[in-house]
Amino acid sequence: MSKDAMNTASPSDVADIDRQRAQRNARLEKRLKNRYAAERRFKLAAMFSVLISVAVLAVLLVAMTSNGIAGFTRAEMKVPIDFAELGLAIDRSQLDQPGAENVLRSAGLGDALQYAATQAYGADVADELGGGAARDLAAKIASDPDMLDGQATVSLPVDEDLAAAYRGEGPAELQAMAARLKDEGVLTRAFDWGFLARADATDPQEAGIWGALKGSLLTMIVTLVLAFPIGVLAAVYLEEYAPKNKWTDIIEVSINNLAAVPSIIFGLLGLAVFLWIFPNLRSAPIIGGMTLALMTMPVIVISGRNAIKSVPPSIRDGALAIGASPVQVVFHHVLPLALPGILTGTIIGMARALGETAPLLMIGMRAFVATPPDGFTSPSSVLPVQIFLWSDEIDRGFVERTSAAIIVLLLFLLAMNGLAIYLRNKFERRW
């Protein structure tokens, strides 16, 4: 092989090459500035897109919070009541029993309250006491019967008209009245714990989210109980045992597709199938839960399969080699190791289900339910639907309440997503 001639360049060639390279380097350097500028622009643009996303999120959260904080409060009026003077005919022994509030109210507590308020501020102000004032008062007395012995000043909700006037809306006379009462210290905005404990109402002053929240929780329980075992078992089957054939392909394709079917289609399914089979369960959490379970199951299957796939095969080999059966391998080794991953996927799927509105509209979970549901089969609403319904309310007091409900919903979702992220980080690949 006589490559020497070619390999060994003469000194003039060397100089030639060096000159070429020097030229090239100069050319290269000239362009560098532009290239680096382009690099910076590109990086900036990429950073900007992250920033925009974060900014939108921030605006959304700030808007909801600034609107919603007020939604946790309500306008209340301090009413001095001299129970001794009123002389209500009440059997004190009944006040320890469950029906105490009814006893009080049938004893004329409502009229007594009206009377006390009229005495204190005049009839026009007393008229603006909220519809739930008497009920609140009864509850207060039931928890502290000794109140009945003397005088007390209780803070009770006013009606929406006065509440609006207090916000500076509505007729001028009322606004004047609100201003006057405010100056006197009679009318205040107070934190409204009841918002977290009451159910839907027509008056924003009286509305609460517990009814919807409880409906959401019941629905989620049904969803979890159905979707989790089915999803995990299906994931195990497909990942560990399924033979490669047409049937498995069909199952796989349907799961992947179901994961992307619009949620409203599941609503149509619930309406046309579940409500056809169980017509008397309209609006019930169990039907809502079943509908959402079908929607959540594919998410669990897919994340479950990924989690199972990431368990190293060496673990399976190890167990098989000491005589564990394939079922034992999965239930003793693979599933426990895949569990964090499966749970992460499940939580994310459940969070999505918790925020879901459209399919539940289809199956009647948009009913007005003034008491929290007491079981899986009693009609109820859910938190996102409640938000939707309130956003449509004519009463403007509901704007704040809606944002407050959104805050509660977001807190739940943040907690769930946070838990999922925590789980994912904590259990990421220990082997």
Add this chain to the structure above:
Amino acid sequence: ACGGPQSAGRDQIKAVGSSTVYPFAKAAAEEFSRTYPQFSSPIVESTGTGGGFKLFCGGVGTQYPDIANASRRMKPSEMETCMANGVTEVVELQVGLDGIAIAESMEGQNFSLTPAQVYEALAAEPYGKPQTAKNWSDIDPSFPNEPILVYGPPPTSGTRDALAELILTEGCNTDPSVAAMKESDEDRYEQICTEVRDDGAFVEQGENDNLIVQKLATNPKAIGVFGYSFLEENNDKLRGLSLGGFEPTYENIASGDYPGARPLYIYVKKQHVEAVPGLKEYLSTWAENWGKDGLLTSKGMIASTPEVAARNAEVASNLPTIQATDLQ
């Protein structure tokens, strides 16, 4: 599962139907559970009048609702469905009135209309002829020379139904030749009288009423069509336009002078009265609160005339049933 003789108990009243009646039914339900704490509170779902009748007439038994709210009278055909499904004893109560209001921003142009003018402005084919009006002045030279822009309800809402029935049809009937068509070619008559233009002058509005206020407030040249209860709620921002010489005030609607008023009904399944606890009390709650200064008018409903109210209060306690023939 369907139709078999099985049923489980239910202790809540179930009401479905009209979205117009919905707020009043909710308020009545709330008042009911306030007055009768021993009963569970009723479930009210807004399914629309037609959807409500569909559920209501499905049959007798716990899975079917006890009450259908309606912003129009039940149709004989619907009653027949009821009968066919065993819902043979239906009680009809007129609970009050709802007005359609035409309104604009406080800064608006403030002109008064007649049903015929509304019809001419909104119909797809006024009196069967192509729609040519672009500006209000095309309808009546005395009107401002501004483009017609009306926000109105979508066809899925009962308010739209009322607009068609109470205002447009009335306007269209002013032309005798069209009115005559009702007998000869009902299909065409209906089309001419109720079809609304879709060239942009009439903007269909989602059912989120809060947005209409903002819309009208920012565009003083636009006018809006909605339920009276809504006008009342926003009377600090909106002004009602007079129709046929009458302002959309409570009194004018209650007296029937303002053309856009329609009665609201609830239908009760008498076969359920015995078995669903509190149903009768719920009806009496309605009756106690539908008076002129009652709870329901504070929610925007208009009270029926005292005679009608009294007659229906009677119905609420005696529960006479109706037949299909009563509905014609």
Add this chain to the structure above:
Amino acid sequence: MSPAILVLLALGLGLAGWLAARSRAYAFGAKGAQRLHSLPSYHAWYVALWAFVPAILLALIWSAVSPQLVLQAMLSHPAADALPPFGLARNTVLGEAIAVARGDMQAVFDPRAQPLVEPARAALSRYGIIGLVVTLVAGFAGGAFAFLKLRPDFTARTRVERMIMGLLLLASLVAILTTFGILASLIFETARFFGMVNPIDFLFGTHWSPDPMRDPAYAAGEDYGALPLFWGTIYIGAIIAMIVAIPLGMGSAIYLTQYASPTLRRWLKPILEILAGVPTVVYGYFAALTVAPFIRDVAQGIGISSASSESALAAGLIMGVMIIPFVSSMADDSIAAVPAAMRDGSLAMGATQSETIRKVLVPAALPGIVAGVMLAVSRAIGETMIVVMAAGASANLTGNPLESMTTVTYQIVAMLTGEGSFDHPATLSAFALGMVLFAVTLALNFIALRVVKRYREAYE
């Protein structure tokens, strides 16, 4: 006897079988003569399942059959002669009698049911006892059959595992059932709809104004032209939303994977994920209350008076924001799937990072990114609450983003929660629209998943 009691009974039998078999298997082991083929707990489960499954099956069958038997018993009672003839009314009366006999109801609706209450009560208790006995016998027979098969070398584990496999297979079949359920629920109503409205008119008509109040007999095809809805759906979901989501999503993915420090990425990624976790009803509320009025004000500020406060733009923008994390995670995956050798190759040529990204990584990841965008589009066009709350009701065939437009999902919700009755074409049109939506999203997904799969394989 109520089904719940029968279920409890079956569970009890299963438990008894479990305990008995376990102690028997331990007895084999204690004798020590022969090593057990399977652990005692497998023997236990084997017998438990053999006791439980027949018992529960018979209990279920009995719960389905016994009401008919009760009915027969009631009908043979003389009081039944007074019943109305066949039909729903008759069933209702019988149902009431049974409900009262069961104690589900305090009183009958219909006086004709009263005399039947007693016979119903008698029949119920008679057949209840029979059901109890049948369940017991089935459980015992099954359990005993299995119990007698137990031997030290009995292959209990293999058999129990076979049953577990059956259960797993069943679980995965639920997915197919669901797909069928969706198809079934859409197909029937869609067929009814197309019986009233010509599919061609529906798919290609340009005028959409169904009137649920109109007599269904007059249902004119020309009112059911869904083209404006399809256009609105595409305009909002596939055009405006994607104009927002694709650049921002790609940009975010590139920044997070290529530029951000690990710490920054650890913080930013979950924040982006929150964006995906915000419920759509919240986005809808935000769009309707904050974004839409803002856009309208801006538009009117610059002199566009026709701007609607339910503009397609508001809904589309917010939908785009919702989709950003979706696009960014798909792009992230696709870029990560490009072999590191590609990146090294380009960097070793002296390319800057952005040159590498733009000229090598993104082109190489393009199939995956395109598939991701298709999935994002399919999600956007199926999105409901944002458009229900922020888009309009009017079916406009327009290209002006400041005007109001309506979408397929909006109309589904409107038609099904509106005023029409269930046999009216307006209501049924919701199902036809659902069918179209289902078909389109299915096709998009199918293609996208195929592309992703093929592309992943190309690099493996």
Add this chain to the structure above:
Amino acid sequence: MKMTMPEQNTAEATTQTAAAAKPKISAHGVSVFYGDKKAIDDVSIDVHTRYVTAFIGPSGCGKSTFLRSLNRMNDTIASARVEGEILLDGEDIYRSRMDVVQLRARVGMVFQKPNPFPKSIYENIAYGPRIHGLASSKAEMDRIVEESLQRAGLWEEVKDRLADSGTALSGGQQQRLCIARAIAVDPEVILMDEPCSALDPIATARIEELIDELRGRYAIVIVTHSMQQAARVSQRTAFFHMGKMVEYGKTSDIFTNPREERTKDYITGRYG
């Protein structure tokens, strides 16, 4: 630490008669396919108790494949298919009535990369006895665990930390844990697939020592890529090449006096 040939020959002599009598595993005309690809072609071999049999050969020649066919671990690969006959104590392990689970309890296996379960050391060992129902009491289980760890020479190192995770041990300890896990179910044969290739020289020496101790009780088959190792630990060596078994015989013969040219080439480092 290095065992010299003479020592091996002594061991050889002691077990000679028993070995000649009855092979523990006996393969006849075994071929293994992955789909259409033949990875093992017509291999016949006898493996005896109290012997260490080494499989050597260049990478990809099918050593692992053949080893895994001896306890049907190939069943886990969907495309794998075995032809021919493999007898364990005279019974065909591929006959349909054979229970793989029981087979694998009798023929244990140790892998190239240590693969302890991510559980406690105790549970790692106890898992096998538990699923096979070998211990009827906690005390018995404790005894099995201790004994297995002792035989694997790990007891002293871990006896105070039995509750620690098995994955927290060093590589060599992990591999001994895996051996202890395999012997906890008291198998008759132990298959080892390059058990030392992931270990450092010191850990390797420990394991080689252990293998020598264990062979008194089991038939051991070891795959190795190191000829030195094969020479050190085995009494019989089989040389594989391209799916065929080229030569099988006494280790001393194979390394000092190979019959086949290919074997010689391989041993002298001519290829591989």
Add this chain to the structure above:
Amino acid sequence: MKMTMPEQNTAEATTQTAAAAKPKISAHGVSVFYGDKKAIDDVSIDVHTRYVTAFIGPSGCGKSTFLRSLNRMNDTIASARVEGEILLDGEDIYRSRMDVVQLRARVGMVFQKPNPFPKSIYENIAYGPRIHGLASSKAEMDRIVEESLQRAGLWEEVKDRLADSGTALSGGQQQRLCIARAIAVDPEVILMDEPCSALDPIATARIEELIDELRGRYAIVIVTHSMQQAARVSQRTAFFHMGKMVEYGKTSDIFTNPREERTKDYITGRYG
């Protein structure tokens, strides 16, 4: 095809003077860390133009790590850190003013697995000149592409299919494409990390030939796990062991007469 030692010596002789004069790359006391782990420990070496320098050593000894530090490809690994001094034509490449982009244009690299971009053959070659702005016209670009492919000995095989995807070529062609891509920007040094380990013997021979042709113009550094290859293609060899450079010198000396015991052990196959 095999080059014999004498030939190499001839080549050696011719370039001797130039080489002695000025090293192209000169590393002084270079250490490379991955986080806290030291992967290269205090290596000093001179690399000359018109020489092929081979890095050999057992797996994991740090050959690739050191090679990648020569054109700062280590920068892409977040945890990697370089200490010491590496001079290219006397300029420190790790000084802050050194521009990596320009550095890499001057010091090209070819990887173990051929990694053509998923673009056309033409675009693969044109990529480098284009980003560096080396061609001012289409014709010039065409010329660069043709010349590079010719120098990489690929032109004849692909000239009719320049629009085909680079990934559609065979493995050996792909690797030559990658070499062509590297020389298209006319670098001064070409680093090759086991460029033949994914190739069959015939393709390997092609590449080895090519390397020999190329060295007339470039300084070439090649990492290889095959001592035979090092002996065939290189004039200088550096032996690495556990992060240290144990010995560096003429290839002929290293292979026939190593100074260090470890080198000898490695070359005779005692470990690795």
